[in-house]
Amino acid sequence: MNNRLYISGHCRIKDNRVELNGEPVFTQKDSNFSEFIKALYRDQQFQYSKFFKMDNLSKLGFAASEILLRSIHINVKGSEVGVVLANANSSLDTDVRYQESIKDKTNYFPSPSVFVYTLPNIVIGEICIKHKFTGENALLISETFEADQLFDHTMSLFKDGKVGSCLIGWVDYYLDDYDAALFFITRDNDKKTNFESEKIKSIYQNWS
Amino acid sequence: MSSVFIASHNIVSPLGFSTKENFDGIKNGISGVQLQIDDSLSNTPFYGAVINTEKLEKQFQLIGNPKNYTRFEKLLILSISDALKDSSVDVKSERTGLLISTTKGNIDLLESDKKNQFDENRVQLWESARQVHEFFGNPNIPMVLSNACISGVLAIIMASDYIKSGRYDSIIVAGADILSKFVVSGFQTFMALDEEPCKPYDKKRNGLNLGEGCGTMVLTNNSEATIDGKKIVVSGGASSNDANHISGPSRTGDGLALAIEKSLKNASISAGDIDFISAHGTATIFNDEMESLAFSASGLSSVPVNSLKGYYGHTLGAAGTIESILTVKTMTQNLLVRTAGYDEYGVGGKINVIAKNEEANIDHAMKTASGFGGCNAALVFSVK
Structure with missing residues (x-):
């Protein structure tokens, strides 16, 4: 068996811009995240009504995964696809919103539909539901994008035979500040970009 | 690939600040779940397992300045300190990793009266982890896993995989969560809390109790490591996603069954080899x-x-590590501990709920967990 791993594709959403494999896909200047992501939804015709129930972190991760995965032919079963994501702010954006709803005894309005998004791995759940991925999961937290840790984690899953393909990357959202960088890792070498820690680091840093 | 041995462990919980106190406690049927009447945690009384603050502060003073750390960090530091006492693992080595599993970390710092006690960043999981790393002088970048209720089990699997792949020689896995108004109110809005002590697998079960605590398990590739004179290894583990619903377990148990199947394969054993399961049983x-269907199907x-x-309530990011440590104690002490709160069989699948303590010889034990976001994890420990 070929033990080499490859990056089949990557998608970035940041600064009101979307790029797929380094090529521009969509831009909308001068709008906040909520306007931007709605415009992206329409432009890319996601047609997925659950999208509007999601919190901002999940919308961001969902949108990036949609654009990336549409461009890829996945040739392993859903049970062999892992999703390993990382971020800095966990679910803090929604946590703060939820805390607002319980801080005042006389104005107390906690909602289960908000509370459920106070876990950072919910975005993984949303992506798995859409694509019927039932493989490995992990949501890692680090102050900044740690290419080495994502790489080590992904390698350990492949080495142990736990995944056939893996969606990995960074999905971070807090107070209108956002950044998504997703990579799809496979054993297929048709794209011929080797999966290396340095490679994902340079793709991540190559954003202007 | 090298085997992964358990080197040492600790549990900090309402039942005590050492694993021994905790195992003795559950063996003797002592529960940490009590009626809590505390405005800072809930507007209405609820059953939960809370650590005595006075005892925690007093214990912490022996090793550090309580003013410098949050409640969550104190649990971690106390637990890791105690686990390292009995271990040859060097926390200051570059070959030693520190992995923290939690769902909400310092979430109580969002409360208005606590906001100014610490720097604004302190609510961030990476910052809290950094404080713990600095306390111990660990040279590596802090690793944090936050994957809902499977966090603790998944952290042990992840640490074991990292050691197997050669990335680290040893990893200290510490899972912790504290009770807060944030978490209690959230489970209340889900109508998920039982108004009485919880009753796992029972016909009259009606929800969970919440709890707080920390469990630390030190894993190593050093084959000399023993627990109570026995060599215990992490022989396999895997996770899965239901791909079905973000806030409810699957109706079929397929996701958990998949994690179980993969963990058995990863451990190179079959279902018939498993002698004991420490289940999630919220x-x-x-x-x-759901669990009963998954176990039957497997x-x-x-x-x-x-x-x-x-005994503990649901301690969220700590549950997987605390329960894994007690699984290991079950294996070394040859004692199956009864399911507190269980009386009358009340699940659709066919499972063998432990209703009274009994002696047993256990070579392979499984620990499982499932959580929000549709995630499941299963882990196998074996006597080598």
Whole structure:
């Protein structure tokens, strides 16, 4: 068996811009995240009504995964696809919103539909539901994008035979500040970009 | 690939600040779940397992300045300190990793009266982890896993995989969560809390109790490591996603069954080899039902299974590590501990709930967990 791993594709959403494999896909200047992501939804015709129930972190991760995965032919079963994501702010954006709803005894309005998004791995759940991925999961937290840790984690899953393909990357959202960088890792070498820690680091840093 | 041995462990919980106190406690049927009447945690009384603050502060003073750390960090530091006492693992080595599993970390710092006690960043999981790393002088970048209720089990799997792949020689896995108004109110809005002590797998079960605590398990590739004179290894583990619903368990148990199947394969054993299961058993109607279907479908119907939630409540990111440590103690002490709160069989699948303490010889034990976001994890420990 070929033990080499490859990056089949990557998608970035940041600064009101979307790029797929380094090529521009969509831009909308001068709008906040909520306007931007709605415009992206329409432009890319996601047609997925659950999208509007999601919190901002999940919308961001969902949108990036949609654009990336549409461009890829996945040739392993859903049970062999892992999703390993990382971020800095966990679910803090929604946590703060939820805390607002319980801080005042006389104005107390906690909602289960908000509370459920106070876990950072919910975005993984949303992506798995859409694509019927039932493989490995992990949501890692680090102050900044740690290419080495994502790489080590992904390698350990492949080495142990736990995944056939893996969606990995960074999905971070807090107070209108956002950044998504997703990579799809496979054993297929048709794209011929080797999966290396340095490679994902340079793709991540190559954003202007 | 090298085997992964358990080098040492600790549990900090309402039952005590050492693993021994905790195992003795559950063996003797002592539960940490009590009626809590505390405005800072809930507007209405609720059953939960809370650590005595005075005892925690007093204990912490022996090793550090309590003013410099949050409640969550104190649990971690106390637990890791105690686990390292009995271990040859050097926390200051570059070959030693520190992995923290939690769902909410310092979330209580969002409360208005606590906001100014620490720097604004302190609510961030990476910053809290950094404080713990600095306390111990660990040279590596802090690793944090936050994957809902499977965090603790998944952290042990992840640490074991990292050691197997050669990235680290040893990893200290510490899972912790504290009770807060944030978490209690959230589970209340989900109508997920039982108004009485929880009753896993019981006909009258009606929800979970929440708890707080920390469990630390030190893993190493050093084959000399023993627990109570026995060599215990992490022989396999895997996770899965239901790909079905973000806030409810699957109705079929397929996701958990997949994690179980993969973990058995990863451990190179079959279902018939499993002697004991420490299940998630939150005592919600849907979770316990789902688990019973998954265990039945996985050929585990006759295997003795318990839930420890009746002793600890659901400690979220700590549950997987605390319950894994007690699984290891079950293996070294040859004692299956009864499921507190269980009385009358009340699940649809066929499972063998442990209703009273009994002696047993255990070579392979499984620990499982499932959580929000549709995630499941299963882990196998074996006597080598």
